[in-house]
Structure formats: structure tokens, C-alpha cells
Amino acid sequence: MLASIQVELIKLKRSKIMLVMLAGPALVALLFFSLQASGANLRAWPLYLFAGLTAWATFMLPLTATIIATLLAQLEHGPKTWAHLLALPVPKWRVFAAKAVVALGLIALMSLLTGALLAFGGWLAGELNPANKLMDPAPFAALAETMMDDDDQMFGGMDVMLMVQQWRLVVAERLAFVYLSSFLLIAVQLWAAFRFRNFLIPMALGVGGGFFAIFAQASQYGLYFPWLMPFNTLGFMPENVEKALAYGLVGGIGMSLLMLVDMSRMQIK
Amino acid sequence: MKRRLRGCLRPVKMGAMGIAIETEDLRKRFRGVNAVDGVDLSVPEGAIFGFLGPNGAGKTTTIRLLLGLLNPNRGRIAIFGEDLRRNRLRALKSVGVAFETPAHYEHLTGRENLDITRRLLKLDKTEIDQVLSTVELSHVADRHVRKYSLGMRHRLGLARALLGKPKLLIFDEPTNGLDPVGIREMRDFIKTLPVRTGATVFVSSHHLAEIEQMASHVAVIHLGKIVFQGAMDELRGLHAPRLEIGCSDDASASAMLGGGARKVESRNGRLVIELSSAEGAKARAAAINRKLNEAGIDVHHLAIAPWTLEELFLQLVGAKPQFEQE
Incomplete structure (x- = not known):
């Protein structure tokens, strides 16, 4: 399996995939840096980072997952190398599994990069203009606690004091949740990208999925919509966060297994 | 066949x-x-x-x-x-x-x-x-x-x-x-x-x-x-070779060599005789040459032509060779 993954990484040399990897997180970071630097002050670090993560989870993650899955498949569809790859004495599922592992790895790196660049943008905005400096709420936790009664400390099921005291941990945790809950949409995108030689089909699926996610937010069935699952893990209701995480992660693993079985049976005419 | x-x-x-x-x-x-x-x-x-x-x-x-x-x-x-x-x-x-x-x-x-x-x-x-x-x-x-x-x-x-x-x-x-x-x-x-x-x-x-x-x-x-x-x-070896003859009087030669089971055809200005087998083809070619000379017909071309792969292939897939289509 390691050799198959190494081979996929060699194929990415000089491809556009590195550009996508940098562009997605950089665009999110740039947007929020611009907002902060132009005076639309989000005041506290957790608010700033949560806003950035929402943009990542809602738009940029589904979009970049679509592009990465399509690019990985087009590496074979384009030059018609599937026949050569699948005629080698290597289990067919391994060819597709290696691509899925690489896609998940790239999106994990992009998630980390998004967090890092968002933090850098927030810091830079404050350095350029001290009036836009973001506040670390942790030192004020004791003061905040005295100002809030017990009811205030829970906001829509979310522990506000935990957010104030340990905001770094909470943001990191939610960043991980966003990533893990995207497994289902990544698996769906990979399947479509592998199945169809025409790249417009997986691209249309990804863009369409992201578009419908906007409307699905208002629906009671939004929890089950793969393109909305990363966004739902940023919510305040712990129950919904857990559901979105479970559906996205377990559904993603299940969907990946189905995809491997189906793709291993694919016939190359 | x-x-x-x-x-x-x-x-x-x-x-x-x-x-x-x-x-x-x-x-x-x-x-x-x-x-x-x-x-x-x-x-x-x-x-x-x-x-x-x-x-x-x-x-x-x-x-x-x-x-x-x-x-x-x-x-x-x-x-x-x-x-x-x-x-x-x-x-x-x-x-x-x-x-x-x-x-x-x-x-x-x-x-x-x-x-x-x-x-x-x-x-x-x-x-x-x-x-x-x-x-x-x-x-x-x-x-x-x-x-x-x-x-x-x-x-x-x-x-x-x-x-x-x-x-x-x-x-x-x-x-x-x-x-x-x-x-x-x-x-x-x-x-x-x-x-x-x-x-x-x-x-x-x-x-x-x-x-x-x-x-x-x-x-x-x-x-x-x-x-x-x-x-x-x-x-x-699916087909015996053919004898190709170029001579001064095709009509007389054709009448002389034809008859019986032997089939003589005129193709591209030459007479073509299907031999029954590859064995003895040279001796038969020499005998035909002698017979035509004795009858006063000049022979300027005499060749034993094996079937080309193209002809065999076209036979096998059921298409007519080019010379037959003509």
C-alpha cells in the first residue's frame, strides 16, 4: 500500500494540485485578514477563527475537495492510464484506495494550513494597526464568570466559559471535526471523479452540492446532506455536532468501502 | 474450405x-x-x-x-x-x-x-x-x-x-x-x-x-x-500456389492449357493457373513452358506465385481479393 501511495505522490509532481492546496486556505485567510484590517473588527480571537472556519467548512472545503478528487482522477482519465495501472499485478482496490488516502492527506494538510494562515492573518492585521488587534479572552475568564449567571454560561447548549478559557483547544477540535465530517463528501466526490471520464460531472456534483447546501441549512434534513456536514460540526448544539461528525466520518468510511468494491469491478473498454 | x-x-x-x-x-x-x-x-x-x-x-x-x-x-x-x-x-x-x-x-x-x-x-x-x-x-x-x-x-x-x-x-x-x-x-x-x-x-x-x-x-x-x-x-499452406504466365497469345494458350479440372483465368494481362498442390510445381511449370514453346507461343513471364497473406486473410474473412473485385 505504501508503494501505491508513493506512486500517487510522484504523479502529483509538477501538477496543479499544489496550487489548489495553497489557494483554498490562502483565500479564506485573505478574506478574513482583509475584513479585520479594514476595520470590521471581530474583536476576539475565537470569534475571528470561528468565522474563518465557517467560510472554510461551508464553501472552500467542499470546493477544494471537489477539485482535488477530480484532479486525482483526471491524472489517469486524461492520458488513459487506467488500463495500464489496472493490468498490473496489483490489487485493483489498492489503486483507488491509495488515491483516497492521498486525497484525505491533502485535505488534512489544507485544514491545518487554513488554521495557520487564518491565525497569521489575524495577527498581521493587529500588527499593521493596533486598533484591529484581536483579543485573547482567556485572561478575562474569571471576570466573565463573575459577570454571568449559570444560565448565561450555556449558550444554545455551548459552554461559553469553556470557549473563553480554552478557546485554542475548542477551535482546534472544531477544525478537526470539520475535516473528519467531510469524509463522506470526499468519498462521494472521489467516486464520481473515478467513475466518469468527463471531469464536468464530478465538478457539477461538487458545485451543485455546495449550492444546495446553502438551502439545506434551513431544512430539518440538512443534517443528512454530505456537503453540509462540515458546517454542522461548527454549530452550538452538541447533539447536532456529534451527529454531523458521526454521519460524515462513519458514512465516509462506508461510502469509501462501497466505492472500492465498485471501482475494483470497473471494466476498462 | x-x-x-x-x-x-x-x-x-x-x-x-x-x-x-x-x-x-x-x-x-x-x-x-x-x-x-x-x-x-x-x-x-x-x-x-x-x-x-x-x-x-x-x-x-x-x-x-x-x-x-x-x-x-x-x-x-x-x-x-x-x-x-x-x-x-x-x-x-x-x-x-x-x-x-x-x-x-x-x-x-x-x-x-x-x-x-x-x-x-x-x-x-x-x-x-x-x-x-x-x-x-x-x-x-x-x-x-x-x-x-x-x-x-x-x-x-x-x-x-x-x-x-x-x-x-x-x-x-x-x-x-x-x-x-x-x-x-x-x-x-x-x-x-x-x-x-x-x-x-x-x-x-x-x-x-x-x-x-x-x-x-x-x-x-x-x-x-x-x-x-x-x-x-x-x-x-492452406492454398496451393498459382502459376502466372505471360505469353504472346493468351487465347491459344488458355485453350491449350485449360480443360478438365484445371482452371485457367486471365488476370491483369496474365494467365493464372491454380495448381493442385505445392509439390512438383517447378516441374509442372517447366512442362507448361515446353508445351507452349512447342506450339509456337512465346513465354515472356513464368512464375510460381504463392498466396500472399493478404489474399489468404481476405479469403478467411470472406472478402474478395482485389483482383477478383476488379
């Missing part, structure tokens, strides 16, 4: 020794049409086996079945005795393949392309230089494939097929799109492979001359069915 052809089809018991590829009653249907229909192939080890057929005859489909890229609707395939369906990985371990259109990662160098296959086959790094040297691409190994000519891409495909020193090499239309020089180079290269590598070569083509010049054995496929299979000499 049909009886003679059927006699040439020799289904071999699966798993027989000395057989590189065996198929038994292989069938593949696409949308209700049999692209491959009851194909029994038996490719002897060490042969250059030409797989001949017009476009759309089922050559590529058969090759894709042999590689497990397509699943047959019926029948069995064995590669060196290994059942492909049960032991795909073990069967394919002895196979190297180059497809009709050389497919490579254009943004990578030739060496990087080979490295991909090398890693998947878990081979030593030195194999890359060996195969590059074999196909004479060492000097452009670190150039991007997008800058390769079609001939170089074909050779890179061959190099990739040679990685791991496979016992069976399958080439699907290896000269497709090449210029005459490239075709000759590729043909010469393939001809040397059994001696150089010890491999059996299975090569498909619709170019009759190409197969005629390099294959030791041949199978002809038409509309998904094998219409002939055997050694090249057996194919040529």
Missing part, C-alpha cells in the same frame, strides 16, 4: 505445458452484440504470435479480457496455466503489456513514468536503466514525456512492458500511428524479443505485412470469431 479451417483450430486442454496463453470458449457481449464469440486461443511459449484481424474484429477486446480489464460473459483464460479469474495477480505477474495508444503521464519524465511501474512491481532501481537502454531511450530519460515524439512514446511503452522481465509480452497494435521508419524499427525490435528476453510475444495488428514479417504463429479473428489459428506456414 471450412473443414480445412476448422481442422486448424486446436483447443488445448487448460493448463497444458508449454502454452503461454490459453482461452476456452471466451465470450464478451456489449449491448447484445458478441464482440468476442467463443474464442479458443492457444499461444505456444517462445512464439511471436500474431493476432490478426480487421478493425472492430475483437482484437482489443480479447486483449483486455486476457489482462482482466474486462470480465468475460463466458469462458476461461489461463496465463502459463494460472487461471486468470481465480489468480489474477499471479497470472499477471508474468505479463508485460503495451497498449495501442501509448499512455503516459505527460508532465513526468520518461524515467519517472517507469519509476511508477517499478515501484508498483517492487523492482530494483537498476531495472529502469536496463529497459531504457534496451529501447534506446537512455539519452532522453530525464526529458518530460510531453516532449517525446510518438515513436519515443511507443518505445517508452515497450520499456514499461519489459520491466520485471515478464515471460509474456502483449502488444496491442504496437505500430499504430508510426511512420514507415518507426514501423520497421518497432517490427525489428519485436522480432528480437524472444531471443533477447526469452519472452513469448503476443502482438495484435491489422497490418498483414507486419504480422507476416515477424510472427511465427498467427490467429485470424473476424467478427469476434477465430477463423484460423496455427503456424504461419500452415496458413500459407
Whole structure:
């Protein structure tokens, strides 16, 4: 399996995939840096980072997952190398599994990069203009606690004091949740990208999925919509966060297994 | 004719020794049409086996079945005795393949392309230089494939097929799109492979001359069915040679030589006599020459003409040779 993954990484040399990897997180970071630097002050670090993560989870993650899955498949569809790859004495599922592992790895790196660049943008905005400096709420936790009664400390099921005291941990945790809950949409995108030689089909699926996610937010069935699952893990209701995480992660693993079985049976005419 | 052809089809018991590829009653249907229909192939080890057929005859489909890229609707395939369906990985371990259109990662160098296959086959790094040297691409190994000519891409495909020193090499239309020089180079290269590598070569083509010049054995496929299979000499022996005569008085010569079972035809300004067998053809030619001279007819052309592969092929697939169409 390691050799198959190494081979996929060699194929990415000089491809556009590195550009996508940098562009997605950089665009999110740039947007929020611009907002902060132009005076639309989000005041506290957790608010700033949560806003950035929402943009990542809602738009940029589904979009970049679509592009990465399509690019990985087009590496074979384009030059018609599937026949050569699948005629080698290597289990067919391994060819597709290696691509899925690489896609998940790239999106994990992009998630980390998004967090890092968002933090850098927030810091830079404050350095350029001290009036836009973001506040670390942790030192004020004791003061905040005295100002809030017990009811205030829970906001829509979310522990506000935990957010104030340990905001770094909470943001990191939610960043991980966003990533893990995207497994289902990544698996769906990979399947479509592998199945169809025409790249417009997986691209249309990804863009369409992201578009419908906007409307699905208002629906009671939004929890089950793969393109909305990363966004739902940023919510305040712990129950919904857990559901979105479970559906996205377990559904993603299940969907990946189905995809491997189906793709291993694919016939190359 | 049909009886003679059927006699040439020799289904071999699966798993027989000395057989590189065996198929038994292989069938593949696409949308209700049999692209491959009851194909029994038996490719002897060490042969250059030409797989001949017009476009759309089922050559590529058969090759894709042999590689497990397509699943047959019926029948069995064995590669060196290994059942492909049960032991795909073990069967394919002895196979190297180059497809009709050389497919490579254009943004990578030739060496990087080979490295991909090398890693998947878990081979030593030195194999890359060996195969590059074999196909004479060492000097452009670190150039991007997008800058390769079609001939170089074909050779890179061959190099990739040679990685791991496979016992069976399958080439699907290896000269497709090449210029005459490239075709000759590729043909010469393939001809040397059994001696150089010890491999059996299975090569498909619709170019009759190409197969005629390099294959030791041949199978002809038409509309998904094998219409002939055997050694090249057996194919040529399907028809006795003809005697071509150019003389001063065709009408008199034709009247003199015809009659009885012997058929004399006039084609392209010459008389053509079908001989009953290849044996004694020279003596018969000399006797006819003498007879015509004695009758005062001058003979300026006399030749024993074996059937060309093209004529045999057209006979086998049921099309009329060009001279008959005229």
C-alpha cells in the first residue's frame, strides 16, 4: 500500500494540485485578514477563527475537495492510464484506495494550513494597526464568570466559559471535526471523479452540492446532506455536532468501502 | 474450405505445458452484440504470435479480457496455466503489456513514468536503466514525456512492458500511428524479443505485412470469431500456389492449357493457373513452358506465385481479393 501511495505522490509532481492546496486556505485567510484590517473588527480571537472556519467548512472545503478528487482522477482519465495501472499485478482496490488516502492527506494538510494562515492573518492585521488587534479572552475568564449567571454560561447548549478559557483547544477540535465530517463528501466526490471520464460531472456534483447546501441549512434534513456536514460540526448544539461528525466520518468510511468494491469491478473498454 | 479451417483450430486442454496463453470458449457481449464469440486461443511459449484481424474484429477486446480489464460473459483464460479469474495477480505477474495508444503521464519524465511501474512491481532501481537502454531511450530519460515524439512514446511503452522481465509480452497494435521508419524499427525490435528476453510475444495488428514479417504463429479473428489459428506456414499452406504466365497469345494458350479440372483465368494481362498442390510445381511449370514453346507461343513471364497473406486473410474473412473485385 505504501508503494501505491508513493506512486500517487510522484504523479502529483509538477501538477496543479499544489496550487489548489495553497489557494483554498490562502483565500479564506485573505478574506478574513482583509475584513479585520479594514476595520470590521471581530474583536476576539475565537470569534475571528470561528468565522474563518465557517467560510472554510461551508464553501472552500467542499470546493477544494471537489477539485482535488477530480484532479486525482483526471491524472489517469486524461492520458488513459487506467488500463495500464489496472493490468498490473496489483490489487485493483489498492489503486483507488491509495488515491483516497492521498486525497484525505491533502485535505488534512489544507485544514491545518487554513488554521495557520487564518491565525497569521489575524495577527498581521493587529500588527499593521493596533486598533484591529484581536483579543485573547482567556485572561478575562474569571471576570466573565463573575459577570454571568449559570444560565448565561450555556449558550444554545455551548459552554461559553469553556470557549473563553480554552478557546485554542475548542477551535482546534472544531477544525478537526470539520475535516473528519467531510469524509463522506470526499468519498462521494472521489467516486464520481473515478467513475466518469468527463471531469464536468464530478465538478457539477461538487458545485451543485455546495449550492444546495446553502438551502439545506434551513431544512430539518440538512443534517443528512454530505456537503453540509462540515458546517454542522461548527454549530452550538452538541447533539447536532456529534451527529454531523458521526454521519460524515462513519458514512465516509462506508461510502469509501462501497466505492472500492465498485471501482475494483470497473471494466476498462 | 471450412473443414480445412476448422481442422486448424486446436483447443488445448487448460493448463497444458508449454502454452503461454490459453482461452476456452471466451465470450464478451456489449449491448447484445458478441464482440468476442467463443474464442479458443492457444499461444505456444517462445512464439511471436500474431493476432490478426480487421478493425472492430475483437482484437482489443480479447486483449483486455486476457489482462482482466474486462470480465468475460463466458469462458476461461489461463496465463502459463494460472487461471486468470481465480489468480489474477499471479497470472499477471508474468505479463508485460503495451497498449495501442501509448499512455503516459505527460508532465513526468520518461524515467519517472517507469519509476511508477517499478515501484508498483517492487523492482530494483537498476531495472529502469536496463529497459531504457534496451529501447534506446537512455539519452532522453530525464526529458518530460510531453516532449517525446510518438515513436519515443511507443518505445517508452515497450520499456514499461519489459520491466520485471515478464515471460509474456502483449502488444496491442504496437505500430499504430508510426511512420514507415518507426514501423520497421518497432517490427525489428519485436522480432528480437524472444531471443533477447526469452519472452513469448503476443502482438495484435491489422497490418498483414507486419504480422507476416515477424510472427511465427498467427490467429485470424473476424467478427469476434477465430477463423484460423496455427503456424504461419500452415496458413500459407492452406492454398496451393498459382502459376502466372505471360505469353504472346493468351487465347491459344488458355485453350491449350485449360480443360478438365484445371482452371485457367486471365488476370491483369496474365494467365493464372491454380495448381493442385505445392509439390512438383517447378516441374509442372517447366512442362507448361515446353508445351507452349512447342506450339509456337512465346513465354515472356513464368512464375510460381504463392498466396500472399493478404489474399489468404481476405479469403478467411470472406472478402474478395482485389483482383477478383476488379
